[in-house]
Amino acid sequence: MAEDLVKTIADLHEEEALRIVEERLRAGEDAFKILEDSRNAMEIVGKRFENREYFIPDLVYSGEILQEIAEIVKPKLTGANEFERLDKVIIGTVAGDIHDIGKNIVTFMLDINGFEVYDLGVDVPAQKFIEKAEETQARIIGLSGLLTLAFESMKETIEVIRGTGLRDKVKIMIGGGQINDEVRKYTGADAFGTDAMSAVLLVKDWAGEK
Amino acid sequence: MIEEKTPEELLQERTKRVEDAVQLKVPDRVPVAPNFGFFYAKYAGITPEEAHYDYDKWAMAVKKTVLDFQPDMFVSPRMILLAPGPVLDMVDFKQIKWPGHGVSSNHSFQFVEEEYMKAEEYDAFIEDPSDYIIRTYLPRIYGVAEPFKMLPPLSSMMVGYAAVHLTAALARPEVTNAIETLSKAGAESLRWRSIMDSIHEELGGMGFPSCAQAIAEAPYDVIGDFLRGTRGVMLDMYRRPDKLIEATERVLPMQLQAAVFIAKRSGNPRVFIPLHKGADGFMSLEQFKTFYWPTLHKLITGLIDEGLTPWLFIEADYTSRLETIRDIPKGKAIYHFELTDIFKAKEVLGDVACIRGGVPSSLLCTGVPQEVKDCCKKLIDVVGRGGGFIMDAGSVIDEAKPENIRVMVDFTKEYGVYG
Numbered sequence: 001m002a003e004d005l006v007k008t009i010a011d012l013h014e015e016e017a018l019r020i021v022e023e024r025l026r027a028g029e030d031a032f033k034i035l036e037d038s039r040n041a042m043e044i045v046g047k048r049f050e051n052r053e054y055f056i057p058d059l060v061y062s063g064e065i066l067q068e069i070a071e072i073v074k075p076k077l078t079g080a081n082e083f084e085r086l087d088k089v090i091i092g093t094v095a096g097d098i099h100d101i102g103k104n105i106v107t108f109m110l111d112i113n114g115f116e117v118y119d120l121g122v123d124v125p126a127q128k129f130i131e132k133a134e135e136t137q138a139r140i141i142g143l144s145g146l147l148t149l150a151f152e153s154m155k156e157t158i159e160v161i162r163g164t165g166l167r168d169k170v171k172i173m174i175g176g177g178q179i180n181d182e183v184r185k186y187t188g189a190d191a192f193g194t195d196a197m198s199a200v201l202l203v204k205d206w207a208g209e210k
Numbered sequence: 211m212i213e214e215k216t217p218e219e220l221l222q223e224r225t226k227r228v229e230d231a232v233q234l235k236v237p238d239r240v241p242v243a244p245n246f247g248f249f250y251a252k253y254a255g256i257t258p259e260e261a262h263y264d265y266d267k268w269a270m271a272v273k274k275t276v277l278d279f280q281p282d283m284f285v286s287p288r289m290i291l292l293a294p295g296p297v298l299d300m301v302d303f304k305q306i307k308w309p310g311h312g313v314s315s316n317h318s319f320q321f322v323e324e325e326y327m328k329a330e331e332y333d334a335f336i337e338d339p340s341d342y343i344i345r346t347y348l349p350r351i352y353g354v355a356e357p358f359k360m361l362p363p364l365s366s367m368m369v370g371y372a373a374v375h376l377t378a379a380l381a382r383p384e385v386t387n388a389i390e391t392l393s394k395a396g397a398e399s400l401r402w403r404s405i406m407d408s409i410h411e412e413l414g415g416m417g418f419p420s421c422a423q424a425i426a427e428a429p430y431d432v433i434g435d436f437l438r439g440t441r442g443v444m445l446d447m448y449r450r451p452d453k454l455i456e457a458t459e460r461v462l463p464m465q466l467q468a469a470v471f472i473a474k475r476s477g478n479p480r481v482f483i484p485l486h487k488g489a490d491g492f493m494s495l496e497q498f499k500t501f502y503w504p505t506l507h508k509l510i511t512g513l514i515d516e517g518l519t520p521w522l523f524i525e526a527d528y529t530s531r532l533e534t535i536r537d538i539p540k541g542k543a544i545y546h547f548e549l550t551d552i553f554k555a556k557e558v559l560g561d562v563a564c565i566r567g568g569v570p571s572s573l574l575c576t577g578v579p580q581e582v583k584d585c586c587k588k589l590i591d592v593v594g595r596g597g598g599f600i601m602d603a604g605s606v607i608d609e610a611k612p613e614n615i616r617v618m619v620d621f622t623k624e625y626g627v628y629g
Contacts, residue, residue: 012448055494057444064445096313098320101440148571148609149317177526177549178572178605186576195491 005034009041010048012058014065021069031076038069042112049109050197056105063108085116087207088138090129092120094153099146102176102196106142109196110203126160133166140206142199143189145176154187162188171206175199220417224282228419228600232519232564234541236597240590240626242619243283243421243566245523245546247290247606248318249615250275259315262295262308265402269409276418279619282600283421284413287406289482290606291319294402300395302353305436318608326350327437329446332453335437336460341365347437354391357384422521423476426469426483426513429458429505434487443487447501458505466512473518480519480544483509489526495534503534514542521566522546525605532558548604556593565593566600569618574603574610579617586618590626601626 005024008017021034045062048054089110093103100122107119118136120128129141141161143154154174161167174189175198184192193199215223223238230237251261254271261268268287276284298308305326308319326347327335335342341364348355360382362375379385410420427435433454434443446454469481487493488502513520521544528535528550535545536559546566547555555565568589573582586601593599601622607615 014448055491055497057447057493057497060441060444061448096317098307098313098322100323147318147320148575148605151572151575152609178570180570180572182576183572 005037006041006044009038009062009065009069010044012061012065014061014068017065018068018072021072025073025076031073034069034073035077038066039112042066046109046112050200056101059105059108086114087140087203088116088118088136089140089142089203090118090120090132090136090138091142091144092124092129093122093144093146094150094157095123095125096153097145097147097150098122099144102146103142103144105196106144106175106199109200113200113204115203115207126157129157130161130164130166133161133170139170140203141170141172142203143172143174143187145174146178148178150176151178151183151186154183154189158188173199173202215417217415217417221414221419224417225419227282231598231600232541232544234561234564234598236628239628240594240599240601240622241282242601242622242626243281243285244279244615244618245421245603245606246275246285248608249610250287250290252609253278253612257309257315258318259295259309262291262298262310262319265294265405269405272409273413276413277416279615281418281619284418286420286423287409288403289422289425294398297395297398297402300354300391300398303351304353305351321435323439323441325439325442327442329438329442329450332450332457336453336456338363338365339460339464352392354388354395357382357388360385420478422473422480422482423478424469424473424481424518426465426481426509426520428483428485428488428502428509429461429465430454430488430502431484431486432461432465433457440487444493447493447497451501454501455504458501462505462508462512465509469513470516470518473513474516479517480521481513482521482523484523485525485528488531489524489528490530491527495530498531499534503531507537510538510543514539519543524548524550529554535559536562538562544600546600546602552589553592556595556599560596560598564598564600567602567604568593569601569603571603571605571607571610574607574614574618577611577614579613582614582617583621586621587625590622594626597628 005017005020008020024034025031042062045054045059049059091103091107093100103119107117110117118132118138120132132138133141143157145154158172161170161172172189173191173193174184174187175193177194179192179194181192191202193202227237227239227241231241248258248261250271251258254274256267256271261271272287295308298311304322306319306321307313309315309317313320331346334346344364345358345361349359361379366375430443434440438446443454473479473481488498493502510520519542523546525548528547532555540562543563544566545555545559545563548567552565552568559565569582569585573585589601601618
């Protein structure tokens with residue numbers, strides 16, 4: 001039955017998945033186990049995305065299904081059943097840019113890969129990144145931006161971070177459809193990516209370095 | 211000694227150069243048409259906010275840039291702003307943030323993603339789009355149109371003699387007020403339009419054709435951009451696929467009709483069609499063939515049937531869709547690529563469509579002139595071979611180093627000559 005739920009979610013059968021969840025709860029099953037299955041299903045979704053069998057709409061839809069399940073099971077959860085988290089990552093769309101689709105996908109993919117993600121939203125001033133880094137001690141920062149104006153903003157953000165003495169302690173990645181290595185050099189970032197998978201690989205790489 | 215050409219001769223020469231490229235003939239040289247956006251403002255030393263609010267300054271910025279760079283076509287200033295600042299203020303527009311109103315006065319406007327049409331409203335939209343737009347959609351996107359929610363169904367005008375229901379609703383002070391404000395905004399729009407029209411005429415008189423005056427969108431993008439939002443329309447592919455397809459079919463003839471009307475009135479046959487939400491990664495190829503391409507294909511062929519030239523501005527990456535979009539009449543359309551592998555595009559589509567683009571925006575922003583020159587050389591050698599190519603940036607040029615634009619234009623004029 002556990003297999004059923006994992007497969008049903010991974011194959012994006014929304015109604016069927018919700019029905020199984022309700023049934024299992026009615027049968028008195030531990031809500032935490034249902035969440036665990038959901039998380040396993042999300043890992044499969046992530047793999048399929050990596051392999052280009054799934055695309056952005058599939059991720060969005062699977063996230064939607066996951067959220068519905070979480071809403072059903074949350075009231076039944078007892079105690080602090082949090083999943084153990086890997087490294088912390090701060091992410092946000094840089095000042096002046098209000099695009100969030102790419103950033104949200106990176107957040108989603110990092111989340112299902114087990115990282116603790118602090119998503120600061122869009123149009124984020126440099127100071128916010130710094131405050132969050134100091135508060136959480138996160139050592140990886142992701143700057144997102146779609147527009148070419150974001151290049152300048154990323155550069156400024158990284159300069160402000162440098163000014164605080166924090167630069168040597170954090171790894172900074174930049175991402176967006178228009179980003180390439182020239183832009184990376186221009187902004188002074190450590191690495192760049194143009195899709196969510198490259199962000200996951202970078203973070204895994206950096207997290208493993210310590 | 212070469213005699214100076216008259217502006218009329220230059221206009222004809224440039225127009226023919228572009229049309230030859232579109233028809234896949236070999237022109238005298240590769241046409242070059244930088245896809246200027248807010249670069250006009252930056253280059254001329256005005257802020258995007260001034261571009262929105264000071265119509266004469268904006269017109270002067272466009273003129274200065276075009277005269278300085280001498281492109282084969284210029285981007286209509288109307289395509290960039292879409293609406294001037296005072297009009298956006300008056301109607302209290304919710305769908306974008308513009309300079310000084312949500313984004314800094316030095317930045318271009320940006321779209322605000324929302325579900326402006328709820329998932330359960332598909333039927334109302336499909337049933338009677340005009341009624342839906344006036345009574346439900348406008349109140350959500352124009353603060354000033356909020357009282358239109360009080361109007362009775364517009365079809366009620368059909369019966370009951372003097373359309374008593376409607377006229378009574380129009381007499382409500384809130385509604386009267388909204389109509390008056392919209393009317394003032396309309397007068398302001400006309401003032402703006404006449405200044406934008408005069409810059410077209412002036413530049414035309416100096417020998418420069420514009421890229422396009424008419425605009426249309428792929429029906430799926432109309433639904434995704436303006437009504438349901440990116441997330442909404444993606445979920446609709448799973449939860450209500452039939453409604454989504456029906457809505458795209460409903461939108462198609464409206465897009466066609468509006469574009470044909472404006473293109474014919476302007477005398478410029480090209481119709482700008484920016485593609486947004488059908489790119490690689492944004493949906494599977496199967497979803498593209500199911501939800502996106504069928505009505506886009508009909509839009510393209512419908513415009514071609516009217517003697518017009520669709521200019522598809524294909525944002526993001528379409529490398530996996532090249533075979534699919536081959537299915538259009540030969541030598542009738544422009545495919546303008548951003549991140550698609552343009553060399554592969556030439557291989558797959560070279561005998562079908564004129565290819566435009568190829569110079570990355572990132573290179574124009576951060577590179578040096580020699581790198582731009584190398585990039586243009588390769589594009590002319592490979593994509594320009596045998597004609598059917600227009601040199602351009604891959605995306606809209608907002609920020610770029612002027613010297614990089616200069617070398618892109620001048621080098622293409624020099625090296626891009628067909629011998």
